Amino acid sequence: MGAGHTHAHGTATGRHRRRLVAVLAITVSVVGVQVVGGLLSGSLALLADAGHMLTDATGIAIALTAVSLAGRPATKARTYGLQRAEILAALANALLLGGLAVWVIAEAVGRWQDPPEVATGVMLAAAAAGAAANGVSLLLLRGGQRESLNLRGAYLEVLGDLVGSVAVIVAGVVIATTGYTRADVIASVLIGLFILPRAWTLLRQVVDVLLEATPEGIDLDDVRTHIGAVPGVVDVHDLHAWTITSGVPALSAHVVVDDDCLDGGRSGEVLDALADCLGEHFDTDHCTFQLEPVGHARHERARHD
Known part of the structure; x- marks a missing residue:
């Protein structure tokens, strides 16, 4: 005997769609x-920050498209509908983010020996605009980033943008006051190094979902204990x-x-x-849940704890 109970309605990303749209508009403008x-x-650090933000915008656009796909009803061919589209969007975002970080670091290394001149006034103005916009975007995403991988990915990317903008501002101030143009190259490398671990974290979380790992916050031993405490329950397996x-x-x-x-x-009461x-x-x-009488498990070809 089996039974499926209440299903979650909608997705975490869908509940924050308007915030994503607002962040997308801000990001594209910056x-x-x-x-x-x-x-x-002539600032590589500023272009790196712009490239990072462009990746953010692409990722958010993918996430918004995925929300629309995830909202479609289930069919006989896809019994969960297209809800996994959100996870695929997060995967694409993580790969884009990692690729950008590698490009920035490689480009910075190539510029080390002969760093170009940088117009610090334009550099500082553009970086300050980016920092302000990123601050607003972080406030918009803060509430939902714990609920959705896509929002978490967008939040981490915007956080990286903010750090990148601050790094560009610091580099601009150093160049303006000392003339040390390699500060722009150093800032570019720092931006790339800041991006890489965040891309890896997001990628690891996405892979866990695709490999159907146990969700964070769920301990199967605790689940087994709670199930065993229900009156009438003797044992649980294939959990x-x-x-x-x-x-x-x-579950x-x-x-x-x-x-x-x-x-x-x-x-019915047990279910x-x-x-x-x-x-x-x-x-x-x-x-x-599949309810079984005592002794039924030995008739199954395989048993998984």
């Missing part, structure tokens, strides 16, 4: 300012937990119940108690 400023000033998309964890289990439960027609327990303690609404 990219234009920084590209023009970088070309006019699995995974993430469909950000904010939508799922399935084979639950062994005593004969009195089955003979007395209390299966309701299981769903209520996991929903309350583990915030997992998408649960599927």
Whole structure:
């Protein structure tokens, strides 16, 4: 006997769609300012920051497209609909972010021996505009970045942009006051090194979802203990937990119940108690349980703890 209980409605990213749209508009505007400023000033650090922000804008656009796809209803061919599109968008974002960091560092190394002259006035003005815009974007994304990989990715990227803008400002001040043009190259390398670990973290989280690793915050030993505490439950096996998309964890289990439960027609009560327990303690609404009589497990070809 099996049952699927309440499913999560919508996705975490979808709940913050308007904020993503606002951040996208801000980011695209600043990219234009920084590209023009970088070309006019000759600053690699400013162009690196602009490239990073362009990657942010691309990632946010992908995320918004994924939200629309994820909202489509399930079909016979895709029983979860297209909710995983959000995870694929986060994957593309992580790869773009990492590729940009490698390019910036390589370009900076090439400029070390012969750093070009930099127009610090234009450089500082464009960097200051970027820093202000990034600060606004961080405030918009702060509330939702714990709920969605896409929002978390966007938040981390904007945070990297803010650090990058600050690095450009510092480099501009150093060049203006000392004439040390390699400060622009150093700032570029620092921006690249700041981006790389964040891209890796996001990529690792995406891979965990795609490999259906146990979601963060869910301890299967604790889940097994809670299931075993439900009246009528004797044992649990084939216990699995995974993430469909950000904010939508799922769980399935084979639950062994005593004969009195089955003979007395209390299966529905046990299923309701299981769903209520996991929903309350583990915030997992998408649960599927197979109720089995004692001794049924030995008839299964494979058993997984």
